[in-house]
Amino acid sequence: MDQISLAVNGRTDIGQVREENEDSIRWFASADQPFAYIVVADGMGGYTGGATASKIAAETVQAHLDDLLKHTFFSCTSEQQQLILRATLIDAVNSANTALLNTKNLHPQFSNMGTTLVAAVMWRDFLIVAHIGDSRAYLWNNYGLQRLTRDHSVVQEMVDSGQLTQQQAKESNVRNHITRALGVSGNVEADINSWKLTQNALLMVCSDGLTEYLDDHAIERVLATHRPALECVYRFIDDANRLGGRDNITAGILEYSSQSLRQILPHEQSVTERPTPPDVTIRKLHR
Known part of the structure; x- marks a missing residue:
């Protein structure tokens, strides 16, 4: 049996140029359950529109996640709990999209608003991430850094098709043009993936105001x-x-640590062995 500890922290900053912070972040770690999450949204849409969009999206997803830990959840099997988490994230994304569209219909001054979204949730050793747009999630542990999300952006599609190199993508005039966002149409599709963590790790969630300046190598050095x-x-x-x-800059960190509580029986001997590194750091469960 493992004792799992989760700790989380977050910060958003207006940056050096913008007059308004259009990013929003929400984070939470339960004091008595191995449950934590980070939600980051990066809004767009002119004066007050972007800030309104990101706030609505982040608060909607937060409300769904805060409502998750109920008696029915605890009475389910581990596999059922994972399915509930996935269904909750899908429902949260759809609800956030509907809330944005309703706000735009009621307030014409917000007609151009929309937002990216990335939500990362930990339940015990199960990590699930939903994202739309170019806000990102990363996982770091002793075996290195892994980017958990793939940008929904014009330059990412151009890189994937071989039209741009990674370096050219960083310098492209359309590097901030995204291909998916919340609040744009009635149908929204988030990429949702999940993993089972096998060792202590750090999860980092951020908006593109951070990745505009820090590449994966710089992020890994800090973590x-x-x-x-x-x-x-x-x-x-x-x-x-x-x-x-x-740009506005937002980052959240979730620290995952697991400690074995297995006790040695009186007739057993304690032997110190060098652990064998696993073939992979994390095991992908869904794609």
């Missing part, structure tokens, strides 16, 4: 060396601002 781990959010914000801060 690998900056301690306490939860204070990486301040380092990320500071680094992005120091390098220009042209």
Whole structure:
């Protein structure tokens, strides 16, 4: 049996250029259950529109996740709980999209608003991530950094088709053009993937105001060396601002740690062995 500990922290910053922060972040870690989440939304849509969109999306998803831990959830099997988590995220995304469309219908000044969304949820050793747009989630542990999301953007499609290199994508004039967003149409499709964690890890969720300046190597260096781990959010914000801060910057960190509680029986001997590294750091469950 393993004792699982989850801790979370988040920060959003207006940056050095923008007059309004159109990012929103929500995070939570239960004091008595191995449950935690981070939600990041990066809004768009002109004066107050982007801020309104990201706030509505983040708060809607937050409300769905806060309503999750009920008696029926605890009485389910592990496999059923994973299905409930997935269904909850799908429902949350659809509800957020509907809330945005309803707001736009009632308030014409918000007609151009929309938002990206990335939501990462941990239940015990089960991690599930939903995303729309170019806000990202990363996982880091002793075996390195893994990007858990793939941008819904014009440049990502061009990279995938071989029209651009990764370096050219960073310099492209359309690098901020996304192909999916909440609040744009009645039908919205989030990519939802899940993993089972096999060792202690850090999860980082962010808006593109951070990845505009910090590539995967820079992100990995911070996550690998900056301690306490939860204070990486301040380092990320500071680094992005120091390098220009042209956009709003948002980052959330979730720290996952697991400790075995297995007790040695009186007739057993304690033997110290060197652990064998697993073939893979995390095991993908759904795609």
